[in-house]
Amino acid sequence: MTDDLMTRARQALADEEAARLHAKADELATGDERARLQAEQEDKHQRARDAAAQALNAPAVALRGVAQKFDAAVAALVELAQAAELRQRTVAQQAALLVAADVPEQRARGGNAVELDGQIHSVRDAKSVELLARAVALAAKEVGTADNGLKSLASDLLPHSGPLARLTTVERAER
Missing domain, CATH: 1.20.5 (Single alpha-helices involved in coiled-coils or other helix-helix interfaces)
Known part of the structure; x- marks a missing residue:
């Protein structure tokens, strides 16, 4: 046991x-x-x-990449405004010179437009405020959604840019 x-x-x-x-x-x-x-x-x-x-x-997303695109866009808009201002000054200057030279068809146009060879050049064709507002409004319309607020930006610019469906003289010009 x-x-x-x-x-x-x-x-x-x-x-x-x-x-x-x-x-x-x-x-x-x-x-x-x-x-x-x-x-x-x-x-x-x-x-x-x-x-x-x-x-x-990623280069397309990084803040530095967006900043570079912003700088390029600002530079392009500055160039657009400068070109529009140059056109307006040149049209006004040439209109004044033609009036001073007593060109008969120019007297009726005054200092805001020039008619040469059947083509009218007017200071109203390329207003810088209209072109800048229109460029921003068209870009906003292109990518605008209800979520990002760009559609309302395009609408806010309409008083300066005119209706987006209407083409400006610059947009109608042969490029």
Whole structure:
């Protein structure tokens, strides 16, 4: 009986040790699984950060790229305004010179227009305020949506640009 009792005691101790080892193994496995899941989550976060950084730093999206396009647009609008002002000054100057030279058909036109070879050149053909407003309004209309507010910008510019459906003399000119 003593042997039987000793065998059962050894078996009970072995069972307890096995249960303790299984519990420890489960605990370690759970910890490893947690660590693996956490590593996967951190990897997922890093990939998302990297993708966002790449998208936000793309030349077409980066603030520097947008600033360069802004500068180019401002320069183009300045050139447009300068060309319109130059045209108006030149038309007015030539009209005054033709009136001073007593050109008969020019006297009826006054100082705001010149008629040469059947073509009328008027200071009203290329008003800088109209052309600048129209350029911005047409660009806003092109990309305007209800969400970005550009449709209302185009509408706000109509008093200066005239109806967008109507072409200006500059737009009708052969290019």
